[in-house]
Amino acid sequence: MEKILCPTDFTPISQIAIDYGLELSKSLNARLVLFHSVPQSEPKRHMPVGGVPFMEPIPDPEERSQREMQLRLAKEKLFSYSQNLPHVESELQVGDINSTLPQAALEMEADFIVLAHEGLEIVFPGSVTSRIIGSVPCPVLIVPPHTAFRPLAQIVYATDLKSDSFTNIGFVIQLAAVYNAQVQFLHVLPEDAPDARTAAEAELRLICKRSVYPNLSYHIETGKKVEEIIHHFCTAQKADLLVMGSRNNNFWQLFFQSKTQDIASHAFVPLVVLPYKKQ
Numbered sequence: 001m002e003k004i005l006c007p008t009d010f011t012p013i014s015q016i017a018i019d020y021g022l023e024l025s026k027s028l029n030a031r032l033v034l035f036h037s038v039p040q041s042e043p044k045r046h047m048p049v050g051g052v053p054f055m056e057p058i059p060d061p062e063e064r065s066q067r068e069m070q071l072r073l074a075k076e077k078l079f080s081y082s083q084n085l086p087h088v089e090s091e092l093q094v095g096d097i098n099s100t101l102p103q104a105a106l107e108m109e110a111d112f113i114v115l116a117h118e119g120l121e122i123v124f125p126g127s128v129t130s131r132i133i134g135s136v137p138c139p140v141l142i143v144p145p146h147t148a149f150r151p152l153a154q155i156v157y158a159t160d161l162k163s164d165s166f167t168n169i170g171f172v173i174q175l176a177a178v179y180n181a182q183v184q185f186l187h188v189l190p191e192d193a194p195d196a197r198t199a200a201e202a203e204l205r206l207i208c209k210r211s212v213y214p215n216l217s218y219h220i221e222t223g224k225k226v227e228e229i230i231h232h233f234c235t236a237q238k239a240d241l242l243v244m245g246s247r248n249n250n251f252w253q254l255f256f257q258s259k260t261q262d263i264a265s266h267a268f269v270p271l272v273v274l275p276y277k278k279q
Contacts, residue, residue: 001028001174005091005110007035007101010077016143017116020270022085023149024114024141027178033089034082035104037097038074102135111171113140133246133273139171142271150240152179157243158186158230161203168274172243173213184237185218188229192222234269243272 006021008014018034025032075092082090091108093100105113113136133140155176157169176183185207187200197220204218223229234242 001030001111003031003110004112005033006114013116017114020143020149021114035091036078037100038094098131105136117144140273152181152240154239155183155241156239182215188226189222239269242269245274
């Protein structure tokens with residue numbers, strides 16, 4: 001892992017992600033890049049009174065001046081942020097972060113993105129986080145509010161055991177190996193059918209065997225409320241990190257549609273979302 005991208009909007013919430021990203025970059029010996037996107041709408045253009053039909057519209061000088069000032073202030077603030085952090089780089093782009101961040105991650109070949117939790121907005125499909133997860137080409141770590149970094153000891157990888165579930169398992173193993181962390185694969189069966197449990201156990205054993213990492217184990221739970229089971233398992237295991245896969249842009253809609261208020265209120269661990277990659 002060589003490059004971690006950390007978006008910031010200069011708020012206390014985004015500072016949580018920066019602090020987390022700093023600690024990860026030190027442990028992983030990776031470059032940390034602070035990213036800020038200046039949201040500017042298209043400039044309004046005005047036709048002069050009595051202007052010739054079809055003539056080129058004239059941009060408003062005051063509007064242009066405000067846009068330039070906004071960009072300059074953002075550059076100064078981002079530069080100030082990065083100057084106060086050792087070995088941290090910065091990147092600024094103009095536009096909606098939903099498009100600029102995925103593009104920056106692709107161009108910079110980012111290995112990891114660290115995002116701050118948006119608060120309760122995250123339970124809604126239109127949140128910035130949900131749109132980013134559905135479009136970026138690399139894993140995303142979402143850090144809940146009031147979360148201080150601690151070395152990873154317990155990682156829970158919740159999986160539905162679909163055929164493409166483990167495209168990025170190497171990423172998780174790499175992260176775990178740095179801290180000598182225990183990785184626990186968790187699979188939830190809707191009902192305790194013997195055949196389904198036997199098949200799941202066989203696949204989980206094979207995954208552990210192929211991963212060539214000593215600190216691996218697997219667990220099978222049963223129940224209809226998958227989100228609650230994951231939450232309780234993470235709590236019982238004192239997990240430092242939860243890992244899940246995102247098969248498509250509807251990840252958040254699917255995952256949060258029946259989530260309890262406790263989880264929606266962020267009493268949860270940092271979450272890594274892995275993008276599925278088609279072979």
